[in-house]
Amino acid sequence: MRNFLVRRIFFAIITLLIVSAVVFAIFSLIPFDPAALTCGQRCTDQIIEGNRVKLGFDKPLFMQYFLFLSGIFFGRSYGAGSAAFSCPAPAFGYSFNENACVTDLLREALPVTVSLALGALTLWLIVGVSLGVIAARFKNKWPDRVSSIFVLLGTSLPTFVTGLALLIWVTIKWKLVPLSLVGYTSLLENPFKFFQYFILPWITLAIAFAALYTRFTRAAVLETLGEDYIRTARAKGVKERTVLFKHTMRAVLAPIITLAGLDFAGLIGGAIITETIFNLPGLGRLTLRSVFEFDLPVVLATTILAASVVIVMNLIVDMLYAVLDPRVRI
Amino acid sequence: MAELLRIENLHVAFPTDDGLVRAVDGVSLSLNEGETVAIVGESGSGKTVTGLSVMGLHKKGAAQLSGSIHLKVGDSTLDIVTATDEEIRLVRGRAVAMIFQDPMSSLHPYYRIGNQLAEAYLVHNPGKKKEALKRAIDMLDLVGIAEPDQRSHEYPHQFSGGMRQRVMIAMALMNSPRVLIADEPTTALDVTVQAQILILLASLQKEFNMGILLITHDLGVVAQVADKVSVMYGGRIVEQGSADDVFYKPAAPYTLGLLKSVPRISTHGSERLKAIPGQPPSLINLPIGCAFAPRCEFTSYAVGNICATDRPELLGSSPAHLSRCHVAEATRDRLFVEELKEVRK
Numbered sequence: 274m275r276n277f278l279v280r281r282i283f284f285a286i287i288t289l290l291i292v293s294a295v296v297f298a299i300f301s302l303i304p305f306d307p308a309a310l311t312c313g314q315r316c317t318d319q320i321i322e323g324n325r326v327k328l329g330f331d332k333p334l335f336m337q338y339f340l341f342l343s344g345i346f347f348g349r350s351y352g353a354g355s356a357a358f359s360c361p362a363p364a365f366g367y368s369f370n371e372n373a374c375v376t377d378l379l380r381e382a383l384p385v386t387v388s389l390a391l392g393a394l395t396l397w398l399i400v401g402v403s404l405g406v407i408a409a410r411f412k413n414k415w416p417d418r419v420s421s422i423f424v425l426l427g428t429s430l431p432t433f434v435t436g437l438a439l440l441i442w443v444t445i446k447w448k449l450v451p452l453s454l455v456g457y458t459s460l461l462e463n464p465f466k467f468f469q470y471f472i473l474p475w476i477t478l479a480i481a482f483a484a485l486y487t488r489f490t491r492a493a494v495l496e497t498l499g500e501d502y503i504r505t506a507r508a509k510g511v512k513e514r515t516v517l518f519k520h521t522m523r524a525v526l527a528p529i530i531t532l533a534g535l536d537f538a539g540l541i542g543g544a545i546i547t548e549t550i551f552n553l554p555g556l557g558r559l560t561l562r563s564v565f566e567f568d569l570p571v572v573l574a575t576t577i578l579a580a581s582v583v584i585v586m587n588l589i590v591d592m593l594y595a596v597l598d599p600r601v602r603i
Numbered sequence: 604m605a606e607l608l609r610i611e612n613l614h615v616a617f618p619t620d621d622g623l624v625r626a627v628d629g630v631s632l633s634l635n636e637g638e639t640v641a642i643v644g645e646s647g648s649g650k651t652v653t654g655l656s657v658m659g660l661h662k663k664g665a666a667q668l669s670g671s672i673h674l675k676v677g678d679s680t681l682d683i684v685t686a687t688d689e690e691i692r693l694v695r696g697r698a699v700a701m702i703f704q705d706p707m708s709s710l711h712p713y714y715r716i717g718n719q720l721a722e723a724y725l726v727h728n729p730g731k732k733k734e735a736l737k738r739a740i741d742m743l744d745l746v747g748i749a750e751p752d753q754r755s756h757e758y759p760h761q762f763s764g765g766m767r768q769r770v771m772i773a774m775a776l777m778n779s780p781r782v783l784i785a786d787e788p789t790t791a792l793d794v795t796v797q798a799q800i801l802i803l804l805a806s807l808q809k810e811f812n813m814g815i816l817l818i819t820h821d822l823g824v825v826a827q828v829a830d831k832v833s834v835m836y837g838g839r840i841v842e843q844g845s846a847d848d849v850f851y852k853p854a855a856p857y858t859l860g861l862l863k864s865v866p867r868i869s870t871h872g873s874e875r876l877k878a879i880p881g882q883p884p885s886l887i888n889l890p891i892g893c894a895f896a897p898r899c900e901f902t903s904y905a906v907g908n909i910c911a912t913d914r915p916e917l918l919g920s921s922p923a924h925l926s927r928c929h930v931a932e933a934t935r936d937r938l939f940v941e942e943l944k945e946v947r948k
Contacts, residue, residue, distance in 0.1 A: 501708040509723040510696035599758040
């Protein structure tokens with residue numbers, strides 16, 4: 274187990290270095306002067322050159338990359354004298370568009386996206402797995418048919434349609450959830466407001482994923498029900514309910530958890546459409562804005578963050594799998 | 604000897620898109636205390652379906668059953684064909700238990716051996732967790748697993764194939780059932796391990812005075828352990844009798860074919876394997892006449908074209924030895940003796 278962890282963490286670091294280097298290289302190839310992007314309309318060559326030196330864009334590329342990496346561990350300061358400013362570690366650069374350290378921007382956006390992803394994950398797991406089990410239990414009967422309609426709708430309707438539909442009907446027409454929700458409230462601060470704020474985005478994301486999970490769970494349950502060890506359980510005289518919820522679900526759980534971990538990691542990278550529709554100040558919207566505004570330090574940071582989350586979740590999922598499946602020893 | 608199980612005129616059919624599959628077509632047999640009855644036949648002959656019927660393990664709706672399966676439960680009998688799901692469930696694993704062909708896939712990979720065994724006891728004795736675990740260890744010990752206490756905490760993948768089959772047998776014995784159905788219990792195992800498992804089953808049978816319904820295609824296994832044999836072909840019993848009768852005086856051409864096709868180590872050079880020519884029949888469209896007629900080499904000895912037009916009945920000069928064949932019994936006796944001489948040389 275310890276060897277496994279050491280090895281995996283080592284490879285995770287290597288992967289992250291490669292990802293960051295590649296992203297860094299791509300941005301250096303973009304035919305824009307990063308220094309010129311740092312100032313607005315009233316720009317003089319003097320300001321541009323000043324910013325170039327301040328932000329280190331005058332240095333060779335590998336040096337810039339090194340400064341970027343060292344910033345993550347030791348923080349970074351820009352400029353000199355009275356105009357100097359600094360970002361404490363872990364520093365991912367400085368956004369001139371926002372006049373803020375990138376880390377601060379991430380720190381504001383991350384809780385929103387994590388709340389969105391965790392809530393949606395909980396919702397789609399409950400709905401998807403339950404529907405999948407019901408569909409498998411009543412295969413080819415009406416509950417199965419109804420759930421297959423749900424699967425069809427959920428997988429074919431894009432989130433911008435379900436999201437907008439929810440917004441129009443639930444919020445505007447039926448006024449079930451107030452529209453004027455300004456800003457993000459944390460769960461601890463005001464749980465009621467938190468739920469009001471997130472319920473529609475959760476549902477929007479959950480519909481798409483729940484449909485996939487329904488289909489996956491149904492297939493996995495049906496496959497497991499055909500296993501020899503399920504026949505053994507029945508031969509022992511085990512109740513049909515126990516066969517389904519204990520013997521079958523125990524085997525179905527491991528792959529579902531794996532899938533959920535990876536999907537969750539993907540969402541942290543940014544549920545761009547959902548965040549945009551519901552105006553959530555999360556990572557997805559931050560990424561989108563920074564891409565449109567050529568706010569390169571932010572794009573770089575969000576890309577690396579998304580990659581890290583995927584790598585870390587992969588590691589967690591592998592470890593969980595070893596806990597769930599006694600045949601897997603790491 | 605008390606009768607533990609009596610199957611009478613059992614029919615099992617599965618409706619499919621291609622038609623009705625008549626997997627079992629009028630099977631009757633009986634099993635007594637301490638007795639081993641073998642059902643022999645090739646794949647698709649209906650032997651496993653018969654075994655599963657006794658356990659009531661066919662899916663409701665997927666299988667159509669008729670006839671009767673009288674199983675002795677305590678002092679009364681239960682007809683599995685007409686019993687409710689719950690009645691059958693309470694009998695399963697208690698009055699009748701089953702061990703399956705593939706011990707590699709028949710144990711749940713995620714649960715500890717001890718718990719899987721204990722569950723078999725707990726289902727019928729709720730709340731007695733302690734006794735169940737103790738009994739699990741006792742049973743593991745009984746089937747010859749060393750350090751049963753420690754091994755009961757292990758998972759199936761930590762056991763070899765032969766050991767897993769021992770575990771399956773231990774699981775079947777958790778409630779001391781009167782009837783044990785062993786469906787190809789040695790097929791998936793190495794030859795050396797096969798013998799060990801058969802010896803184990805025989806000794807346990809004595810200890811528990813069980814009736815064993817042994818389902819197999821392996822005539823070698825049948826010869827070693829069976830008291831009575833039913834040979835199945837195309838869902839029907841084509842020959843039924845004592846093991847000695849079936850082996851030394853086979854009366855059905857199919858049984859003869861099976862005996863001839865057993866590979867043996869020849870003393871004089873290489874010899875081709877003798878297979879029965881042709882394919883087993885489709886269970887959807889069985890031939891109108893004798894199901895075995897298309898593959899039978901003795902049809903010319905029957906009267907006219909009767910093998911192709913009429914279904915032979917299960918008959919015999921002695922009720923203890925029955926067979927299905929249109930060829931006169933005396934003619935068969937004479938012909939088969941010659942054939943067997945060839946085989947037993």
